[in-house]
Amino acid sequence: xxxxxxxxxxxxxxxxxxxxxxxxxxxxxxxxxxxxxxxxxxxxxxxxxxxxxxxxxxxxxxxxxxxxxxxxxxxxxxxxxxxxxxxxxxxxxxxxxxxxxxxxxxxxxxxxxxxxxxxxxxxxxxxxxxxxx
Numbered sequence: 001x002x003x004x005x006x007x008x009x010x011x012x013x014x015x016x017x018x019x020x021x022x023x024x025x026x027x028x029x030x031x032x033x034x035x036x037x038x039x040x041x042x043x044x045x046x047x048x049x050x051x052x053x054x055x056x057x058x059x060x061x062x063x064x065x066x067x068x069x070x071x072x073x074x075x076x077x078x079x080x081x082x083x084x085x086x087x088x089x090x091x092x093x094x095x096x097x098x099x100x101x102x103x104x105x106x107x108x109x110x111x112x113x114x115x116x117x118x119x120x121x122x123x124x125x126x127x128x129x130x131x132x133x
Contacts, residue, residue, distance in 0.1 A: 009125050011098045013040030021046050021102040028090055035097050043127055046102040047084045049110050052077050088121040098124035106131050
């Protein structure tokens with residue numbers, strides 16, 4: 001019987017099937033299903049800097065209270081990143097296949113900050129999407 005073992009980005013995979021970043025890969029139960037179905041690795045749903053920025057901009061009360069803008073912006077940004085870090089930690093603790101994080105950034109500096117925290121959380125690799133709109 002042939003083996004499906006392979007390597008990708010220096011990672012040893014039991015299968016060449018890598019489940020790409022999508023809404024399903026933000027759910028631990030779905031990640032377990034992918035692993036059980038034979039996936040060799042999973043790419044978690046991307047953390048989008050643009051989405052964080054849009055959420056902050058969507059709050060009209062921030063314009064009414066500029067003194068609170070920096071505090072609330074920092075809080076919302078930290079919450080999004082912390083939630084993503086928790087997803088990585090949980091996936092790493094419950095899966096035996098490599099967990100690849102994914103970030104999409106559009107400004108200087110943010111991707112480095114996100115990447116450092118993702119590395120500390122234990123992701124096996126990082127998919128980086130840099131965009132300029």
